[in-house]
Amino acid sequence: MYxxxxxxxxxEVHQNLSQDEYATYEDLVEQKRADWLAGRMAAKRVIGxxxxxxxxxxxxxxxxxxxxxxxxxxxxxxxxxxxxxIPEDYSLTLSHTGGQAVAxxxxxxxxxxxxxxxxxxxxCSRDFSRDFLTxxxxxxxxxxxxxxxxxxxxxxxxxxxxIGTGLRVHPRTIELTVSDEGELVRIEKDGLEVSFRAEKIAxxxxxxxxxxxxxxxxxxxxx
Amino acid sequence: MEEKVRELIAxxxxxxxxDILLTTNIDDLAEDSIALFTLISxxxxxxxxxxxxxxxxxxxTVGDIVLYLENILKR
Numbered sequence: 001m002y003x004x005x006x007x008x009x010x011x012e013v014h015q016n017l018s019q020d021e022y023a024t025y026e027d028l029v030e031q032k033r034a035d036w037l038a039g040r041m042a043a044k045r046v047i048g049x050x051x052x053x054x055x056x057x058x059x060x061x062x063x064x065x066x067x068x069x070x071x072x073x074x075x076x077x078x079x080x081x082x083x084x085x086i087p088e089d090y091s092l093t094l095s096h097t098g099g100q101a102v103a104x105x106x107x108x109x110x111x112x113x114x115x116x117x118x119x120x121x122x123x124c125s126r127d128f129s130r131d132f133l134t135x136x137x138x139x140x141x142x143x144x145x146x147x148x149x150x151x152x153x154x155x156x157x158x159x160x161x162x163i164g165t166g167l168r169v170h171p172r173t174i175e176l177t178v179s180d181e182g183e184l185v186r187i188e189k190d191g192l193e194v195s196f197r198a199e200k201i202a203x204x205x206x207x208x209x210x211x212x213x214x215x216x217x218x219x220x221x222x223x
Numbered sequence: 224m225e226e227k228v229r230e231l232i233a234x235x236x237x238x239x240x241x242d243i244l245l246t247t248n249i250d251d252l253a254e255d256s257i258a259l260f261t262l263i264s265x266x267x268x269x270x271x272x273x274x275x276x277x278x279x280x281x282x283x284t285v286g287d288i289v290l291y292l293e294n295i296l297k298r
Contacts, residue, residue, distance in 0.1 A: 021254055029251045031254075032250075032251065035255075073248060096255075098256060117256075119257070122257075127262075127264075128257075128261060128264070131260070131261075131264040154256065165277075166256070166280050167259060167260060167263075167276065167279065168276050168277050168280055169276055169277070170274075170276045171260070183234055
């Protein structure tokens with residue numbers, strides 16, 4: 001997992017992005033650029049770390065290209081040291097908020113598919129909580145004030161990223177059971193239990209976050 | 224419909240209505256996934272519809288939302 005929270009100068013932006021990435025960056029609206037860039041940098045670093053771990057080679061950020069459509073799982077391409085990692089063997093996930101980002105990489109055969117989400121502190125209305133939580137979740141965690149809605153949102157969004165759908169699946173189709181310590185202990189998708197591993201994460205200025213590993217692809221659960 | 228959609232987006236995401244064109248990309252308006260989800264929920268309440276979340280892959284612009292709502296309201 002790699003957390004990125006440093007702004008880059010225009011020259012550094014140019015140096016760290018591939019040509020295609022730079023073209024994408026230039027096309028972004030101004031208010032999206034810092035988050036997008038932070039996400040790319042975190043992902044490039046986490047992949048660079050894996051190349052070093054596996055092959056002992058150092059790759060610079062501009063030699064790692066993050067590839068993602070708006071609604072697809074992100075993946076990567078190595079523009080140098082290609083062959084040291086096979087992108088199809090890995091699950092890559094990233095999340096950004098307020099110009100900060102985190103990325104995680106999982107070797108699918110070892111740890112399964114991974115999803116991550118981080119959220120900055122913000123006010124959440126009860127309507128928002130009612131909209132994304134099931135009735136039981138709302139009664140158990142929000143009415144009792146046991147958990148912040150943002151903690152629950154992070155678990156749900158991280159899980160949706162791990163299954164590869166993101167918000168193309170309604171968060172209410174997932175039901176979470178969370179311990180008194182705030183640890184996720186059970187996930188049900190459409191009423192069926194899912195095998196997973198999850199952790200709460202937090203970084204300076206980013207108090208809410210979760211990473212979820214799905215040990216078996218969701219279709220193997222017959223969901 | 225177009226005007227109602229633009230007004231609702233402006234109100235929910237706290238944007239200037241004049242900045243919201245049919246060609247504007249939704250991802251450029253919604254700050255993040257929470258904002259996007261809040262917007263979807265606002266549409267469901269305003270138009271009394273239930274979104275087929277799997278169809279969201281086809282929605283990129285404000286114009287796509289208008290078309291989606293027109294279609295779903297005809298069903």
